[in-house]
Amino acid sequence: MTNLAQYEPQPAYGAAVRKDGEMWTLILVRELRHAPEKVWQALTTPEHLREWAPFEVDGNLATVGATVKLTWVGTGNTTAAQVTRADAPRVLEFYNIRWELEPTSTGTRLTLWHSIDRRFVAWGAAGWHVAFDVLDRLLAGTPMGRNTSADAMRSAGWQRLVGEYAQQFGVDPPKWSPPAPKKEKP
Numbered sequence: 001m002t003n004l005a006q007y008e009p010q011p012a013y014g015a016a017v018r019k020d021g022e023m024w025t026l027i028l029v030r031e032l033r034h035a036p037e038k039v040w041q042a043l044t045t046p047e048h049l050r051e052w053a054p055f056e057v058d059g060n061l062a063t064v065g066a067t068v069k070l071t072w073v074g075t076g077n078t079t080a081a082q083v084t085r086a087d088a089p090r091v092l093e094f095y096n097i098r099w100e101l102e103p104t105s106t107g108t109r110l111t112l113w114h115s116i117d118r119r120f121v122a123w124g125a126a127g128w129h130v131a132f133d134v135l136d137r138l139l140a141g142t143p144m145g146r147n148t149s150a151d152a153m154r155s156a157g158w159q160r161l162v163g164e165y166a167q168q169f170g171v172d173p174p175k176w177s178p179p180a181p182k183k184e185k186p
Contacts, residue, residue, distance in 0.1 A: 007144060009133060009157045012164035015125045024118045026125055030132045033107040034139040040089035042135060043099055052134040054127050054148045061094055062086050070095055073148040122173050123153075126161035 018025040032039055042048040044062040049055070059068040061083050070081040081095035092099040096115035101108050110132070116124045130147050137144050152158055166173040 007133070007147065007157065009130055009161055012125070012129065012161055012168055015129075015165060015168065017121055017169050019118070022118055023115050024121050026112070026114045026116050026121055026128070028112045028114075028125065028128050028132065030110050030136070031104065031107065032110055032136055032139065034136075036089040036101040036103050036108045038139055039101055039108045039110060039135075040092075042139060043092055043101075044086070044088075048138075050146070051143060052131055052138050052146055054131055054146075057081070061092060062088060068094075073146070118171065120174055121169055122162045122166035122171060125165035125169070126158055129161055129165075130158060 014029045016027045018027065040062075042052065044060055046057050046059065049057060055070050055072050057068040057070050059066060061068065064083055064086045066083045068081050068083075069078055071078045079095065083092070083094045085091055085093035085098075089101050091101070098113040100111040100113075102111070112128060114124060114128065127148070130152065134144060134147055162173050
């Protein structure tokens with residue numbers, strides 16, 4: 001297993017936004033060296049999502065009409081999310097997220113569309129950037145562990161990505177900082 005503490009994300013890349021009022025659509029594209037069927041499993045099954053995604057679900061996302069409880073890790077924010085499209089292994093839509101998987105000569109081109117408040121679009125891009133790195137390593141058999149806690153938001157790599165994506169999108173990074181870690185009592 002790769003040590004998560006040693007992980008350093010690549011510079012910001014493969015992202016765009018579509019602007020529509022306060023809600024923007026974040027679009028991220030990654031080339032993964034894994035077959036679409038393998039990537040599909042990682043996008044739809046709770047046991048795989050727990051290993052890399054910034055949320056957890058209490059059911060499988062591979063069936064149209066399925067409603068799952070979606071919980072964003074570290075926030076406690078929970079919502080009922082209904083799967084509105086599940087064309088394995090090509091398109092998956094639920095909540096405010098859409099995934100497209102396109103086979104390539106080397107694996108899969110994975111495209112994410114995520115509707116997000118414009119104030120937090122740089123955070124979203126940085127978070128998904130890191131999640132995609134975790135996913136790629138998980139699928140390659142070299143997992144490094146999910147990186148979605150407040151500790152991750154304090155890391156220099158994550159902070160750098162937020163700044164890079166904010167500059168790319170022409171927005172100010174959010175002013176909020178994650179709380180300092182709690183000190184253990186002696």
